[in-house]
Amino acid sequence: MTIEAPDDYRLDAQVGFLLRKATQRHLAIFAALMPDLTPRQFAALAKLCELGPTSQNALGRATAMDIATIKGVADRLRAKGLVAALPDPADRRRLVLAPTEAGRASYAAARPEAHRITAETLEPLSPDERMTFVALLARLG
Amino acid sequence: MTIEAPDDYRLDAQVGFLLRKATQRHLAIFAALMPDLTPRQFAALAKLCELGPTSQNALGRATAMDIATIKGVADRLRAKGLVAALPDPADRRRLVLAPTEAGRASYAAARPEAHRITAETLEPLSPDERMTFVALLARLG
DNA sequence: GAAAACTCATTCGTGAACGAACGGAGCCTG
């Protein structure tokens, strides 16, 4: 792993490119092990089960999704019957989201798969390397 | 950095979530420093300048983009006048892409920015940590 | 030399990211 000189640019060594490739591989693993939910849908459902009833914007912030993005994700989760939305009587701007019975069941069933997805994504690294990698990655967020 | 027990799932500690957040930050840096090209457009242009005339499919493989994705990226680069497309007389299925004069100039101008983008993305890490991180990340692609 | 197998490019559909603009609603300060 050499640091390239300013006049020698190799795309394949750039963080952005490597991040994209690692993400691609991870998404393929995810789609194979959890075909019924997309990563964002699972993230939103997981956070919702963790937090309980939450406004749409707040859920977006908790899952690091754009306001426009969480809207679409929430709509698709509602269409699947995993999430219910009710207007907040105390604040009429708010749409309060909560997992349905089916949503909680789906989350409970998906959790072991989520661990497997993480494990398989990190599989090329040794246990020590995995810890190192995750710790460094967390600092780039 | 603890490894969570199977019954304690925290979204914020999952590789997929961290990858997404790191990518988000990187994309924001990219958009700020290279507003005229998207990361994929830059990647395609860079590979094209590196490889010379290349078929669309081959460029897709070289940049780790789906066939359907590279089509759109190539179309947008053509619309910007940075890339030209000609049918291959030797193989009439092929569309051969090549950078235009403007494309080469744009790439030459963008290269220093690309280095700055990489540097800024990795800025939270020490020089040693950067090497470690990039090496580990490369193995997850 | 003809059928089978493969390759190249295109198109369609779904899911997603995110900036920008918008209107409705609450809050805060003068």
Next chain:
DNA sequence: CAGGCTCCGTTCGTTCACGAATGAGTTTTC
């Protein structure tokens, strides 16, 4: 209480990912 600031949700437009299907062209194989 009125004007302004902020927040909430929605919609629009552009870009991208990727599976699937299709049609045209090329190579392989028998």
